[in-house]
Amino acid sequence: MRLSKRGEYGLRAMISLANMLDANQQNPIIPIKEISRTENIPIKFLEQILLTLKNAGLLQSKMGFGGGYYLAKPPTEINLGQIVRILDGPLAPIRCVSQMAYEPCACPNEATCGLRMVMRDVRNAIANILDNTTLADVTERVNRTPFEV
Amino acid sequence: MRLSKRGEYGLRAMISLANMLDANQQNPIIPIKEISRTENIPIKFLEQILLTLKNAGLLQSKMGFGGGYYLAKPPTEINLGQIVRILDGPLAPIRCVSQMAYEPCACPNEATCGLRMVMRDVRNAIANILDNTTLADVTERVNRTPFEV
DNA sequence: TCATATTCTATTATCATAGTAGGCTATATA
DNA sequence: TATATAGCCTACTATGATAATAGAATATGA
Known part of the structure; x- marks a missing residue:
């Protein structure tokens, strides 16, 4: 991370x-x-x-x-989110929860993937801070x- | 991230x-x-x-x-925080805000380092999710x- | 004793990171 | 107009992490 x-x-x-x-x-x-x-x-x-x-x-x-x-x-x-994305790429821990660079993951059903649900929360938590901090x-x-x- | x-x-x-x-x-x-x-x-x-x-x-x-x-x-x-720390190391984006693997950073004064303040928030946001999700x-x-x- | 399953160490290919090097272009000023 | 200053741009490189793969050793139940 x-x-x-x-x-x-x-x-x-x-x-x-x-x-x-x-x-x-x-x-x-x-x-x-x-x-x-x-x-x-x-x-x-x-x-x-x-x-x-x-x-x-x-x-x-x-x-x-x-x-x-x-x-x-x-x-x-x-804001800091812009800067990080430009230099380090997506904020999301895994691609299948990225807003800017989504890619499907290997799991059979994304809608019911537990890992994905948690990682989406993590992505949103990070993005909420960095995108709202100028x-x-x-x-x-x-x-x-x-x-x- | x-x-x-x-x-x-x-x-x-x-x-x-x-x-x-x-x-x-x-x-x-x-x-x-x-x-x-x-x-x-x-x-x-x-x-x-x-x-x-x-x-x-x-x-x-x-x-x-x-x-x-x-x-x-x-x-x-x-909880998920334990698993991630074992396999991927600290949750903190930069070492100077890590709870488990703190290291001083290069900035002259950590107490008034703006980047550090924000990254501590990010670390805490990630940790709050992963450490509280079993x-x-x-x-x-x-x-x-x-x-x- | 055989098939199954974990344990453990070594090796490898690829890529990202964190720089370094050097030549080129633009501009203010003396 | 020469020169020092400062950004522009591309290429290169060393190091380490990542994402595996390989294979032999060990344990266990039938």
């Missing part, structure tokens, strides 16, 4: 970019090198990950001197945390 | 064994070959899986003629299903 490094790094990078919005919600342009340094992610690996997220429409970039990456949409409109939610939660503890 | 074939086959086999309890809850001894056939699982692969589950204390076996596997405990006392629950749910639909 694990998240790959690819997925983890991608999430960390996106959360990091969302945290860099200033008070006016202006979207700063951050070079890969800087994200790599602050998040401790191998730079060439991060390049690939950010490029993938860009091609999927979650990031935009500016090339050349003074360039870098920035969020393609406000943090309220990007980058803005994460930022807000982190900012709130020190005062709660 | 996926379940391996190993984990899937193990769950199917255990659910299958639980379904074979008769009205008196007597625990029949089922040879690997039979489970392999009914569940469409490669027999030599299933051998390894059942042996692992036996060594972990969830199954018992009888060797020789008339032998096979049977549940070590009543289906009400075996083999008996699965059997009961399947038996109830046709009448609901």
Whole structure:
């Protein structure tokens, strides 16, 4: 049930970019090198990950001197489910309960397959959290945390 | 976020064994070959899986003629979380939120790590389902299903 | 003693993961 | 316009996990 490094790094990078919005919600342009340094992610690996997220429409970039990456949409409109699916594929533990990549499984009758019923619940539980948590939610939660503890 | 074939086959086999309890809850001894056939699982692969589950204390076996596997405990006392952990390892998407196999992650401060907060929720959601679903629950749910639909 | 069944270890093919390498293209600025 | 900076893109590789397969050894009932 694990998240790959690819997925983890991608999430960390996106959360990091969302945290860099200033008070006016202006979207700063951050070079890969800087994200790599602050998040401790191998730079060439991060390049690939950010490029993938860009091609999927979650990031935009500016090339050349003074360039870098920035969020393609406000943090309220990007959720963690999107990011994980782009980098790691379906959230579902087994394909026969996947919404985005359904495939039939080997069991004789899917409608009465006990494993499938439970795994559908698991998929829905994961999706409910990740699809309903935006980058803005994460930022807000982190900012709130020190005062709660 | 996926379940391996190993984990899937193990769950199917255990659910299958639980379904074979008769009205008196007597625990029949089922040879690997039979489970392999009914569940469409490669027999030599299933051998390894059942042996692992036996060594972990969830199954018992009888060797020789008339032998096979049977549940070590009543289906009400075996939950899916145990099975998955034995075959696939921790339920947590990342190690730093694992209860059974915690490892520190690379982030500077775990207490204020946004990714960690969300992934802890995901871990708990998965664990709440799998640790609270017994083999008996699965059997009961399947038996109830046709009448609901 | 034979057929059946589990036990146990080794081996293997394939794929995913987690990178690394290097050349190419675009852009600001000196 | 040269240069440094920064993203774009493709290829490659090492490692380990996954999903088996193979075969011999051991136990047991008839």
